[in-house]
Amino acid sequence: MLLGVSAGGLALLTALPSALIAAIMSAIEPRLRAYGDHSADQLRDLCALGQRQGHALTKNHTVPGVRAIGLPICDVSQRPFQGPRERKPLGERKPLGERKPLVMG
Numbered sequence: 774m775l776l777g778v779s780a781g782g783l784a785l786l787t788a789l790p791s792a793l794i795a796a797i798m799s800a801i802e803p804r805l806r807a808y809g810d811h812s813a814d815q816l817r818d819l820c821a822l823g824q825r826q827g828h829a830l831t832k833n834h835t836v837p838g839v840r841a842i843g844l845p846i847c848d849v850s851q852r853p854f855q856g857p858r859e860r861k862p863l864g865e866r867k868p869l870g871e872r873k874p875l876v877m878g
Contacts, residue, residue, distance in 0.1 A: 784843030
């Protein structure tokens, strides 16, 4: 799977330096349409949003009806190396007040 297509991959992409994000985007842009409802502009927007919010969110992009959230995990030098994610069908989402907080130690 291309980096940036899944929630975990998008989380990793958002944690990279801007110049590296641009280089990766140029490399993967011709292949994005093979992964569902993706475009380079949309991926850039999702990446910018993820950088502002501190997590990556995908909705109906790769798998219809599935929303996913991803967080980058960084090493001690703050280099991202993994992006965990949580996927749920859209109908199974709980209202915000009923969700358990995500705590990262």
